[in-house]
Amino acid sequence: MKGRFYGDDAPGEEKFRRQRRAPQGRRRVAALTAEGEDTSEDDVIARLKALGHVTEVLAELKSGKEATAYVARGPRGTLLLKLYRDLQARSFQRDEVYRAGVYIPDARAAKAMAGRSRKGLEMLHQGWVCAEYTHLWHLWEAGLNVPEPLVGPSPFDYSATAPAVLMRLIGHEDQPAPRLSEASLTPEEARRAWDQALSGMADMLRLGYAHGDYSTYNLLWWENTVTIIDFPQLTTRQNPHFRDLLARDAQSLATSFRRHGVQASGDATLREVQRRALGPGPTPRVLLP
Ligand SMILES: Nc1ncnc2c1ncn2[C@@H]1O[C@H](COP(=O)(O)OP(=O)(O)OP(=O)(O)O)[C@@H](O)[C@H]1O
Numbered sequence: 001m002k003g004r005f006y007g008d009d010a011p012g013e014e015k016f017r018r019q020r021r022a023p024q025g026r027r028r029v030a031a032l033t034a035e036g037e038d039t040s041e042d043d044v045i046a047r048l049k050a051l052g053h054v055t056e057v058l059a060e061l062k063s064g065k066e067a068t069a070y071v072a073r074g075p076r077g078t079l080l081l082k083l084y085r086d087l088q089a090r091s092f093q094r095d096e097v098y099r100a101g102v103y104i105p106d107a108r109a110a111k112a113m114a115g116r117s118r119k120g121l122e123m124l125h126q127g128w129v130c131a132e133y134t135h136l137w138h139l140w141e142a143g144l145n146v147p148e149p150l151v152g153p154s155p156f157d158y159s160a161t162a163p164a165v166l167m168r169l170i171g172h173e174d175q176p177a178p179r180l181s182e183a184s185l186t187p188e189e190a191r192r193a194w195d196q197a198l199s200g201m202a203d204m205l206r207l208g209y210a211h212g213d214y215s216t217y218n219l220l221w222w223e224n225t226v227t228i229i230d231f232p233q234l235t236t237r238q239n240p241h242f243r244d245l246l247a248r249d250a251q252s253l254a255t256s257f258r259r260h261g262v263q264a265s266g267d268a269t270l271r272e273v274q275r276r277a278l279g280p281g282p283t284p285r286v287l288l289p
């Protein structure tokens with residue numbers, strides 16, 4: 001059996017539109033462990049404790065459309081635990097665009113994924129979680145401002161934590177870093193944040209990536225520094241939609257920065273990012289042999 005490209009039967013451009021964000025919620029963890037509620041999340045947290053990655057979950061930080069973020073403690077300090085929802089709750093529609101062009105050598109696996117069988121959904125789910133770790137490791141080692149991944153770099157280690165992704169918390173345990181979308185900035189801070197956001201996007205482009213959901217909703221602001229988050233949908237140049245995703249990121253970044261008084265068009269933003277991508281990048285944290 002020959003392999004095939006994921007997304008051979010992907011839907012058209014209309015699937016591109018940004019989906020609305022779910023409202024933010026803050027619940028104490030005690031509320032989650034109430035009888036009959038969220039037992040699967042409890043099971044995952046129990047497994048993470050048994051594996052020694054987590055010692056205590058302190059609070060739920062935010063519940064998004066695909067994952068819930070918790071503040072937790074572990075052997076290496078305060079961490080952010082991102083727990084992806086179960087299979088039934090996920091649509092995997094977004095995968096179609098982002099995974100397009102990815103070659104799946106095992107045709108049976110490719111067919112299961114395309115057909116959305118139970119096994120296929122499981123593979124997609126695992127792939128989505130592992131993609132976030134893989135990207136986080138690559139970007140962190142390359143010296144970008146992203147949270148330090150706390151499990152890995154071997155996929156054997158981090159696949160054991162699925163459907164959770166563990167990374168260092170930006171900010172403090174009782175005061176996690178705000179997103180740029182909700183931070184209030186002075187004009188000088190806004191200028192700095194914009195500059196760093198452009199460079200961050202350029203740094204990813206230099207490595208051959210488009211973030212795929214780049215805006216102030218996925219940029220944290222802490223101690224005058226921008227940190228990029230949320231990477232499962234990162235795409236590479238092999239994706240036939242790469243240029244469109246890049247242009248859409250530039251537009252989203254520009255639009256979302258308007259509330260901070262930055263006025264730039266999507267086109268001008270993209271040109272500036274491309275210009276910076278030709279220049280030198282950050283110093284790698286890990287030097288490859
Ligand atoms: N390393 C981190 N340190 C501090 N806060 C974080 C960190 N990573 C994520 N967060 C917080 O958790 C939220 C959810 O994270 P993320 O954006 O990765 O998940 P998501 O499910 O895609 O959420 P959304 O649907 O809102 O984009 C972020 O908006 C941010 O407030």
Ligand SMILES: [Mg+2]
Nearest residue numbers: 064217218230
């Ligand atoms: Mg996000």
